[in-house]
Structure formats: structure tokens, C-alpha cells
Amino acid sequence: MSDAGTARQLALSMRIRVIAYDGRVALRDVALDIARGEIVGVAGHVGAGKSTLALAAAGLLGRSLPASIDGTIAHPLGGRPPAAFVFANPSTQLTELGETVEEEVAVGPENQALPSSEIRARVDRALALADAARLAQRVPRELSGGELQRVALASALALDAPLLVLDEPTAQLDPEAAADFARALRSLRDSGVAILIVEQNLELLAALADRVLLLAGGAVLATGAPRDVLGRSPPLDPRLGTLRSVANTPTKEWRVGKEAGDALLRVDDLSAGYGARVVLEHLSLTIGAGEVVAWVGKNGAGKSTLARTIMGLVPARAGRIGVGHVDVTDLPVHERARVVGLVFQDPRRQLFSRTVLEEAIFGPRTLVVGHAEAQAREALDVVGLGGREREHPGDLAPPLQRRLAIASALASRPKFLMLDEPTAGQDAEGRSFIRAALELQRFRGAAAVITHDLNFAQDACDHNVTIDRGHVSNIGRNSRETDFFDRE
Amino acid sequence: MTCGLARWNPITPLAGAIAMVLVAFVGPQPWTPAAVLATALAIAFASRIGWKVSALTALVVVPTFVLLVLLDAAFPDAAAEHARWIPSRAGTVDALAISLRLGAAIAALGVIVVGVAPRRLTRALAARGLPSWAAYLVIASLEAVPDARRRADDVIDAQRCRGVAMGKGTGVRGRLRALPALAGPLIVGLVTESEERALALDARAFEPRAKRTALEPIADPASERRARRVIWLALAGVIAWRLWEFAHSLTIAT
Numbered sequence: 001m002s003d004a005g006t007a008r009q010l011a012l013s014m015r016i017r018v019i020a021y022d023g024r025v026a027l028r029d030v031a032l033d034i035a036r037g038e039i040v041g042v043a044g045h046v047g048a049g050k051s052t053l054a055l056a057a058a059g060l061l062g063r064s065l066p067a068s069i070d071g072t073i074a075h076p077l078g079g080r081p082p083a084a085f086v087f088a089n090p091s092t093q094l095t096e097l098g099e100t101v102e103e104e105v106a107v108g109p110e111n112q113a114l115p116s117s118e119i120r121a122r123v124d125r126a127l128a129l130a131d132a133a134r135l136a137q138r139v140p141r142e143l144s145g146g147e148l149q150r151v152a153l154a155s156a157l158a159l160d161a162p163l164l165v166l167d168e169p170t171a172q173l174d175p176e177a178a179a180d181f182a183r184a185l186r187s188l189r190d191s192g193v194a195i196l197i198v199e200q201n202l203e204l205l206a207a208l209a210d211r212v213l214l215l216a217g218g219a220v221l222a223t224g225a226p227r228d229v230l231g232r233s234p235p236l237d238p239r240l241g242t243l244r245s246v247a248n249t250p251t252k253e254w255r256v257g258k259e260a261g262d263a264l265l266r267v268d269d270l271s272a273g274y275g276a277r278v279v280l281e282h283l284s285l286t287i288g289a290g291e292v293v294a295w296v297g298k299n300g301a302g303k304s305t306l307a308r309t310i311m312g313l314v315p316a317r318a319g320r321i322g323v324g325h326v327d328v329t330d331l332p333v334h335e336r337a338r339v340v341g342l343v344f345q346d347p348r349r350q351l352f353s354r355t356v357l358e359e360a361i362f363g364p365r366t367l368v369v370g371h372a373e374a375q376a377r378e379a380l381d382v383v384g385l386g387g388r389e390r391e392h393p394g395d396l397a398p399p400l401q402r403r404l405a406i407a408s409a410l411a412s413r414p415k416f417l418m419l420d421e422p423t424a425g426q427d428a429e430g431r432s433f434i435r436a437a438l439e440l441q442r443f444r445g446a447a448a449v450i451t452h453d454l455n456f457a458q459d460a461c462d463h464n465v466t467i468d469r470g471h472v473s474n475i476g477r478n479s480r481e482t483d484f485f486d487r488e
Numbered sequence: 489m490t491c492g493l494a495r496w497n498p499i500t501p502l503a504g505a506i507a508m509v510l511v512a513f514v515g516p517q518p519w520t521p522a523a524v525l526a527t528a529l530a531i532a533f534a535s536r537i538g539w540k541v542s543a544l545t546a547l548v549v550v551p552t553f554v555l556l557v558l559l560d561a562a563f564p565d566a567a568a569e570h571a572r573w574i575p576s577r578a579g580t581v582d583a584l585a586i587s588l589r590l591g592a593a594i595a596a597l598g599v600i601v602v603g604v605a606p607r608r609l610t611r612a613l614a615a616r617g618l619p620s621w622a623a624y625l626v627i628a629s630l631e632a633v634p635d636a637r638r639r640a641d642d643v644i645d646a647q648r649c650r651g652v653a654m655g656k657g658t659g660v661r662g663r664l665r666a667l668p669a670l671a672g673p674l675i676v677g678l679v680t681e682s683e684e685r686a687l688a689l690d691a692r693a694f695e696p697r698a699k700r701t702a703l704e705p706i707a708d709p710a711s712e713r714r715a716r717r718v719i720w721l722a723l724a725g726v727i728a729w730r731l732w733e734f735a736h737s738l739t740i741a742t
Contacts, residue, residue: 087687095692096631096685098607106703107694108692111620111692111693111694113698113700116705119701155692159692308645313649333649334654348677350649362650362669366650367651408650
């Protein structure tokens with residue numbers, strides 16, 4: 001397949017026969033040209049070869065990442081570097097050469113040996129474009145996931161490269177920030193930058209890309225206009241799902257304050273924070289038995305801190321927390337784990353076993369809850385990892401590792417389960433598995449999902465609780481993501 | 489609270505510290521290292537980092553002194569007049585001299601370690617020709633311990649959520665049982681993080697041997713350049729004086 005655009009100045013021209021890691025083929029038979037002022041989207045199921053394509057396009061494969069490449073990758077516009085890259089995990093973007101956000105963003109232009117006045121101009125422009133100017137003097141490792149994602153974007157923009165490659169750049173951004181981000185990309189395109197964006201968020205791709213490439217099993221399945229490729233029903237690849245729009249999204253009854261059983265989680269007048277910084281202030285909320293609730297809100301609003309405080313990782317400065325009939329406020333974390341579960345954004349912090357099954361067994365075995373192995377196998381089936389019990393957790397793709405972490409928490413059978421950004425990087429199939437896990441948890445107690453994925457929240461949750469600056473500001477239905485992107 | 493050294497070009501305090509260490513070792517004992525130690529601590533307190541530098545110095549000097557005195561008492565010379573386990577005067581003076589030299593070096597360099605931001609120091613050194621790879625190595629080494637601690641905290645949090653008991657009241661058996669759950673992700677994290685860091689540097693146009701510039705170049709005013717010349721001249725003077733004394737003593741001996 002050859003793409004149009006040769007009449008214009010090309011920023012990328014790649015002809016790939018095979019890209020392999022240790023003999024394992026990850027991508028084959030891909031031809032892709034991207035011209036200046038063009039946005040090309042890449043979609044595909046987990047393991048389809050999207051990140052490999054992105055890394056190859058940026059010229060990073062075969063250098064820091066060992067891979068064998070049979071084919072050519074050319075950047076006719078040159079540049080040092082010829083492409084800027086935004087990683088799926090924003091912490092990967094950090095070089096640690098800078099102490100503050102501003103210094104971290106400056107690392108690229110400093111490496112390009114630019115005069116300090118030009119570095120300053122680039123840094124200020126990149127921070128403004130990424131809506132991160134207010135973070136300039138913050139320490140990067142103290143930022144929330146969404147804030148870090150803006151810094152990652154600014155760091156790439158500061159390189160002023162003719163080609164910008166983004167690997168799931170909005171996974172941790174709240175919908176408004178993602179819409180701002182889309183606007184920033186459009187203005188970059190208008191200024192002549194070529195953009196390659198890998199996304200699981202089909203709505204964002206449809207709103208942003210001039211054309212899309214659909215990958216499946218390491219090869220190109222289809223290419224064309226976003227709505228033609230992503231909006232087909234039935235979808236070209238069922239693992240990816242189909243594009244949603246306001247028109248084709250069924251209206252759903254939101255269950256607010258009805259059908260829920262007795263209160264399962266009670267948070268009364270809770271205050272918490274880090275050092276002098278107060279994050280939660282007199283927050284109260286209740287979740288009924290059988291409820292699955294989405295905690296939504298802007299980046300840095302306090303959603304993850306609320307989960308960590310309920311889990312006991314952040315001490316409550318005031319207020320009480322009750323689960324069922326037990327006041328857990330003063331219980332140590334490992335005892336709280338019998339009734340409360342929390343799955344973090346980064347599953348790599350917890351995986352250590354030699355097999356997937358051992359990893360899932362660890363929780364119930366440590367807590368001496370029920371029949372550990374049976375519970376672990378059941379949880380693995382629910383999240384779609386049944387049949388992969390003997391695999392090494394480190395060999396799983398990051399979205400599958402995330403589902404393994406969910407299975408591991410589910411197997412311990414807590415009454416109240418909290419998942420922090422569980423759908424980041426998941427395709428439609430993965431999201432349906434997570435939804436199944438939440439349905440199972442509904443019968444065992446209740447659950448809360450911290451998410452910026454409002455479509456998932458609408459599908460999987462009974463209602464949204466909006467957290468804003470440490471308070472509950474709204475309970476009920478929120479806008480869907482399509483609402484944000486359709487404003488353009 | 490900002491350290492008083494922040495207004496200097498980091499090269500100047502570094503030059504001062506190196507000179508002080510050399511003077512402490514080549515000057516007459518034990519008064520020169522004592523004077524250097526006092527000067528370094530005075531600078532540390534003036535820079536509002538006195539307690540940290542004092543604690544760092546004491547942590548090394550006090551055990552060294554005690555150990556040397558104990559060794560002298562435990563293994564006296566065959567010709568010694570004092571009894572075993574009673575420290576000799578000469579041995580104590582020697583232990584004091586060695587400890588003071590060590591203390592002077594620790595205090596002088598401690599002022600740099602505690603008071604000068606490593607990234608600022610490497611930026612100043614890079615402006616004077618330090619290669620990018622060496623600057624990165626310095627920063628990565630200095631950040632290794634806090635980085636590992638942060639990662640360990642994350643891993644501990646994740647495993648506590650899965651029921652692993654940590655902290656007070658956890659017996660030896662419990663700690664041993666928790667070890668694989670803590671060490672596994674930590675070790676894997678260290679490996680993957682180094683790969684990720686290499687990728688991050690590559691993605692940001694980092695070339696190990698290429699020249700880098702700075703967002704905010706560190707000023708090096710003429711007054712500081714003069715001060716450094718004075719420091720090097722003074723050091724050369726002390727070394728010349730001690731060499732002359734040494735040569736003179738050899739002449740007398742012959």
C-alpha cells in the first residue's frame with residue numbers, strides 16, 4: 001500500500017517489509033508517507049503493531065530499542081532529531097536532566113545546542129501549546145499522570161521537529177484537556193508539522209486525523225478516511241470496536257440514588273493531603289451495595305488521592321471511612337486489603353511472579369481468603385486471560401498486564417474495589433473484559449472506577465461522581481467524550 | 489530556604505573545596521586540618537547547611553577516631569610503656585590527626601554535596617567542556633538512591649494493597665515472605681527503567697559527545713574568576729612552602 005501526498009513535501013517515507021524483535025515479527029508490509037501539514041492516525045487492537053510502527057517512524061527502533069528492520073525509513077525534511085516522540089507512558093519521556101518541568105522541557109533544545117534565548121522561546125511556546133505553562137516550576141516526578149502527559153507533550157514539541165509521533169498521548173488526559181490537546185495538534189498541523197498519532201480513542205482519531213491506518217496482527221487491514229475505516233458496522237476488526245457518535249450511542253438510564261442497596265462505602269468529612277498540600281477537604285460520599293460508580297474530574301482534582309486515602313496509603317487527617325459495617329479508618333493497609341482493593345495506574349509496580357496464575361493467586365493466598373487457586377482462575381477468565389496462566393507476566397503487553405493486576409485484585413474478593421484508569425491502552429475487547437470484571441464485582445459488593453474515559457463510564461458505571469479540587473462537585477451524568485470533540 | 493551558595497557559580501565553591509582538602513593533607517598536622525575543618529563548618533553554617541554538613545562529618549569522623557584509638561589500645565607496640573587497653577598519648581594524637589584530615593575533607597566536600605544542586609554543578613562543568621555523557625553520569629549517580637527509594641515506596645504501596653504486612657509488628661518470617669514481592673518488581677523496574685531512560689534520551693536528541701547549551705547559562709563574573717585564581721595561587725603557595733620545608737629537612741638530615 002502506498003499513500004498519497006508525494007506531491008507535497010514528505011516528512012516521513014517508510015517502506016517496511018518486516019520489523020522483528022528477537023526473531024518475533026511485530027510488523028510487516030507497511031508503506032506509509034506523511035506530508036507536511038497532515039495528520040495520520042493509527043488504530044488497532046492490543047498487540048497489532050501500533051507502537052512498533054510509531055517507534056520506527058520516529059527513527060528510534062534499532063538504536064535504543066534493539067529490533068531488526070527489513071526496509072527503509074526516510075525523513076526527507078531532515079532535522080536533529082527528524083521526529084519528536086511522545087510515549088504512551090509519560091514517565092518514559094522524562095530524562096531527569098531537568099529539576100523542574102521547565103528544565104525538563106528544555107532538555108531537547110539544550111541537546112540541539114541552541115542559544116539560550118531560542119531555548120527560552122521554544123520552552124515557553126511548547127508549555128503554552130501543551131497547556132502546561134502553570135506547571136513550569138513544578139517538579140516533574142510530583143505531578144499527576146495527566147499533568148505529566150502535558151509535560152511529555154511539551155518536551156516533544158520543544159524539539160520543533162518536522163514530524164511529531166504520538167503514542168496514545170491522551171490516555172491520561174481528562175476530556176477537556178484531550179479536546180484542548182486536539183486543538184493544539186490542529187494548530188501544529190496548520191503550521192506545517194506532520195503528525196502520526198496512535199490512539200485507542202476512536203472518537204479523537206475521527207475528529208483529528210486526515211486519514212487513518214488500521215492495523216491487525218502486525219499488518220495493514222485498511223486505510224482511508226477516519227469515518228470510513230473506523231465507523232463501519234460491523235467493525236472491520238471486532239477487537240477494536242466501532243466509532244461512536246452522539247447519534248449511534250444509545251441513551252442510557254443513569255441510576256442515581258435508585259436501585260442501589262444499603263451503603264457499602266461511607267466516606268464522611270474526609271480530609272487528606274501530602275505535606276503542606278491539602279488535596280481532599282471535608283469530602284463526603286456514599287456508594288451503595290451493587291453500585292459501580294465512575295470518579296471523574298480534571299487532572300490533579302484529587303481522584304487518585306481519594307482512592308489512596310480509602311485504601312489507607314495516604315493517612316486521613318480528618319473524617320471517617322466505613323466499608324460495610326466496618327470502620328476502616330484506623331486499620332493498617334494490609335488489614336484493610338481484606339475489604340478494600342485498589343489497582344494502580346502502573347501495574348508494573350506489583351507484578352513479580354513467574355506465571356500469570358501465580359500472580360493472580362498471590363493476593364488471596366496472602367490474605368488467606370477462600371480457595372486461592374479457584375478464585376484466581378475465575379478472575380483470570382473474567383478479564384480474558386484464561387488459557388494464558390503459564391505465561392510470564394513480563395511477556396504480556398502493558399494493557400494485558402493491567403488486566404492481570406485487575407484479576408489479581410478481583411481474586412482477593414474485596415467488598416469494595418477501586419480501579420485507577422483501567423481502560424488506558426485497552427482496545428474494545430479489553431474494555432469489555434474490564435466491564436465484565438466490574439459486573440462481577442457489582443454482585444460481590446461495589447466498585448469505583450477512576451477514569452477520563454467517559455464513554456466507558458457511561459457503558460460500565462451507574463453514575464459519575466465528579467471530584468473537583470478535593471470536593472464532590474456533581475453526582476450524575478456527565479458529557480460524553482464525543483460531546484467534547486464534536487464541539488470543533 | 490535557599491542555600492547561600494546558590495548565588496555563586498558552582499565552580500568557585502568546588503575549587504575552594506578541592507583546595508581546602510589538599511591544604512588539609514599537605515599542611516602541618518594537626519593544626520592545618522583542624523583549621524580547614526573549622527573553616528568548612530563556618531562556611532556551611534553561613535550557607536545555612538551547617539547542621540547537615542556537621543552531621544555528615546561526625547558520621548564519618550567519630551567512628552574513625554574511636555576505631556583508631558581502640559586499635560592502638562588493643563595492639564600496643566612491643567616497646568610501649570602503657571598497658572594493653574589503655575590508649576597511648578601518641579596513638580591518640582595520631583588518631584586525632586587522621587580523623588581531623590578526614591573530617592576536613594568530608595566537611596569541605598560536604599558543603600558541595602549538600603549545598604550545590606547537582607544539575608547546576610554539571611551545567612557549569614558542561615559549560616567548561618565536560619562531555620554530555622559525563623554530566624549525565626554524575627546526575628544519574630546522584631539520583632540513583634532517591635530514584636530507587638521512590639520506586640521502592642511505590643512497590644511497597646502496591647503490595648500492601650494485596651495484603652502484604654509491612655512495618656512495625658511484622659516478624660522476621662513475615663519480612664522474609666514479603667521479600668520476593670518487593671524485590672521482584674524493584675529489580676525488574678531498575679532494568680526496564682534504564683532501557684526507558686536510554687530511549688527517552690535518544691528521543692530528545694541526546695548525543696553523548698555533542699556540546700550542549702543551557703536554558704539559563706550560569707553566570708561566571710570576573711570577580712569569581714579572580715577569586716578562583718587567588719585560590720589556585722594560594723594552594724600552589726602552600727604546596728611550594730611544604731616542598732621547600734621537606735627539601736630543607738632532607739638537607740639538614742644529610
